[in-house]
Each structure stands twice: as structure tokens, then as C-alpha cells.
Amino acid sequence: MIAFAFTFPGGRYHATPWGRHTNEADVAWPPEPVRILRAMIATWWRKGDHVRFAKSELDGLIETLAKEAPMFRLPEAVHSHVRAFMPAPTDKKLIYDAFLRFDPAAELIVAWPNVELTESQLDLAAHLLDRIGYLGRAESWADGRIASDWDGEVNACPRISGVAPPEGSVPIDVTVAIVNDDWHEVRTRLLATAAASATSKTTLLRATLPERLSDALAVDTSEWQKAGWSSPPPLRRLIYDRPAFGPLPTHAIRRTSRPVRPHASPEVARFVLAGRPQPRVEETLRIAELARWALMSGDGQPPPEISGRNAQGPLRADPSHAHAFYLPEDSDGDGLIDHLVIYCRTGFSDEARRRLDHLTRLWLVHGRPDADGERGRKEWRLALEGIGSPQAFSMSSLLGSARTWISVTPLLKSRFDKRRPAGFEALVKSYQAQIEIEWKRRSTDIPAPVVQPLTDPSAPTRFAAPIGSGGTLRSTLAFNRTRSGRGGQQPDAAGGFFQLTFDRLIDGPVSLGWGAHFGLGLFRRVN
DSSP: OEEEEEEOTTSEEOOOOTTOOGGGOOOOSSOOHHHHHHHHHHHHHHHOOTTTSOHHHHHHHHHHHTTSOOEEEOOOOEEEEEEEEEOOSSOOEEEEEEEEEOOTTOOEEEEETTOOOOHHHHHHHHHHHHHOOBSSSTTSBOEEEEOTTOOOOOSBEEOOTTSOOOTTEEEEEEEEEOOHHHHHHHHHHHHHHHHHSOOTTHHHHHHTOOSSHHHHHTSOHHHHHHTTOSSOTTEEEEEEEEEOOBSSOSSOOOOOOOOOOOSSSOOEEEEEEEOSSOOBGGGHHHHHHHHHHHHHOSSSOOOHHHHSEETTEEOOSOTTOOSOEEEEEOTTSSSBOOEEEEEOTTOOOHHHHHHHHTOOEEEEEESSOOTTSOOEEEEEEEEEEEEEOGGGGTTSTTSSEEEEEEESSOBOOSSOOSSOOOSHHHHHHHHHHHHHHHHHHHOTTSOOOEEEEOEETTEEEEEOEEETTTTEEEOGGGSOOSOTTOOSOOSOSSOBOEEEEEEEEEESOEEOSTTGGGTTTEEEEEO
């Protein structure tokens, strides 16, 4: 037996059933098994490690999973849709975009009770599920994993002849992949028919009949249509029985608290960040730069609080640092960035809020393997959690109030030392002096904190801080510390970790030193 678990961070599932028009406003539920297999194939081609997992491994995995129509455990869902007129010079068309809405934390289980994967196939499946970006349409952000802890409960199964369906269930057509042995028979017959009756579409038809089942399932839908297939050969239809859903939930849905908006110029926007591979805390600077670039793109001049520039140029002489801080956050302490906090002391203008509302993704393109060994495009999705005051986001460790704050990322000096520190003690004092000067410039009414270095107990003269759920000590050198495309020499190339202790409660965020607007010198509160 093998089972996969999927969660949808956006709490939505968009997918038009095979053979249906989008304006019918129906949703393919459960997710069609062939759609899951095609998503895994696409993930291997785009994000898979081709050195570790050969194409033959992918072929074997897909053929094994196609042997059986899977069962599902579906979360409770509500059917909804939005209507929009597609822009056109004359005849504007009304489009229905249907989707299912459910708890973002709910898991969807897909299980093959009689399928056994080899160890290498299991590793490949876990590799692909870890990198899958979406399931269904691109709006259906998805995270996948091997569900080794599944309890065996299902509520959607293929209908069995002579067996009464569960009470309250509804029948639904579901598209699944053909069994591999059947595929070879069907392909041989179709190729023979095509050879006997040569037409203008014979070449197109043969191109949709590759030898391996995984290649046949990977054929683009447009190629099937060009070849004249109304029902592509590697697909078959089965009747499933699944729970009914409607436009209203059967019980009150638990709603998470949303940030309040106490005034017209909110200061904080907080996003959920999702995608595979999820960025590490060590990549804070890179993710922050991507967020700023994304907000800067688009039509029109970006507002000063977003760009950090006005008509006279960069806002370097701004002691209060009134423009935006881009602060990636590891909210659950597992060492991976899962949120993005954008903070502006003076609040966001209407144009800035418009840009924040439209920020939905960040991406990088790699021609060569990066530090993680990943090739190709990396993409992360962003979902705006809310825009409001810092007090509305007390769940964030970067916000809220505390007397003690400890380093999340290295703090780098913002000015060159007049004299190079001789020894670690002198180095710490130079950091303490710069922190005190910067704090007094920013907060004239609050005394500077007591600054204590965070070091490795086994090497007291080396800065180190615990990162991730295991509390593994990380050196400052493990972090990105240089901004992309910035010329010149920066004052500090290494940085240090510190604990700041104030004589009163201090409101976050606390971000100091060089690169503070991009997540360097970032501190989290200690409750």
C-alpha cells in the first residue's frame, strides 16, 4: 500500500473536469488520478534530480501507480466561484471560475491499497511530492508528502458492481490512467489502424502514441486535440462515489483571526510563503531582495516607502528608516522561511497597498545548479495574510513586545571601523558601539540595549546561533550576506549574532546594521 497526502496552503482547489467547459463551473473532485500522475511527470522534467533519478525510474513509478485506481479521503469542501468579464475590444465574455474552498490545514489523502513501490520508487515519489508546486490549475498551490501515518480512512472510492454506495454519497465520472499492459495492446491496435488508413492527421496521431505509458500521459492536451482525440487513448473513465458538497458548509467553519486595520495607513503586511524547495533562513537576504524587486515591477513609479527612493535619490539620510523593511520569517522554528513580513514605520500609501495586494509569487531562474543542487526555475507563492498594525500580528516572533531580543540573521556593521579590532573582545565592543549609535539615531527616547554576543560554547571566540527545530548552531558565514548587483566594498563581510536586553518592553520589528531593510541584523523576541 502507498498513500500520498496533499495540503493546499491557499485553501482552494481549482480544476475543470476532463471534457467539461470551464463555464460549466464544475470542479474535478476528487482530483483526477491522471492529473496527479501528470503533475508528477511534469515535476520530474522541470524540477527533478535527473542524475539521482533516471527517466526509467520515472517510467516505472508511473506504470506502477497506474495499475490501480486509487481511493481518497477528501476534506469537507464548499463549492464556490467568481465571475469576471474577460477584457476585449468589443464582445466581452463572462467567465466563471469555479473552485472548492476548505481548511488550508486539511489533508487530502490519495491511497493505492494494493500497490507496492520499490525503495527507489518510494524515494522518487517523495522527491517529486516535495517539489510539486500545484495540483489542478496553477492557482491550486499544493504541498505533497508520503502519508506514512495515514489511518486507512477513505470516503471516495471507485464504484463496485453489486455493492451499494455509501449513504449520502454522489456518483461522479473520474478520469484515470489506463493500465500499462492494456496500453501496449491499445497502442498496437491504433498504430495498425493508422497505417491502414493514412490521412492528413496520421503523423499527428502517431506522435500521441509513444511507447511508454508515462510518455503517453505526458502528451500535451493541445496535441491530443490536434490529432482529433475526443477521448485520449491512455485515459479511461470510472465512476466514483464521493461525499456531496454544496454552496454552504454543513457546520460553522473555524476562521483564523484576521489583522484589524485601526487606521488608514497600516504599517505591516504579512504573507504566507509556500513552495518547494522551501527557502532556508540562511537565504533571508535573497528572499527579501526578490520581494522588493517584485513590488518594484509593474506599471508606474513605485512609491518611496517601497523603493526606498524619492525624487532626490536613495533615502540614505533617513535616521528613522521610514521606508519598508522586507523581513522573511521562520514562524515555526524549523529553519525554513514560511512567512514574509513587510514593515513600514510611516504606513503604506494606497499605491503601496495596491502593489501588496497583487504580490502573489517570487521566482528565480538558474541555468546551472545552485547551492542546493537545483536547476531551472525556483518559484514560491505568496498569500497575503493581512495588512494592519504590528499589534494585529502578535503571533509573529518578529513583531509584538519584549525586553529581550536575539539574532535571527547576522548583524553587519553599517560603518567601517577606524581601527581594526585586535581580538574577539575588541570585535564585540566595536559591534556594541555601532549598535548603540544606530539605536540612539532611531529611538532618541529609549535607552540603548545591553548587547551580549552569541557564541559557540566549544569555540567562545566564534559567533554562532541556534537555527531550526534541532537548534543546530550556525555560523554567520552560512548566511547570504552580500546584496545582488551592489558594487563597492561593504563595511562588514562576516557579521555577528547578539542578544539585546532593554530596560522596558520594545515593539518589533528590530532590525539593525547593514542590510537591515533586507532581513540582515534581524532579531526575534524572547517571551
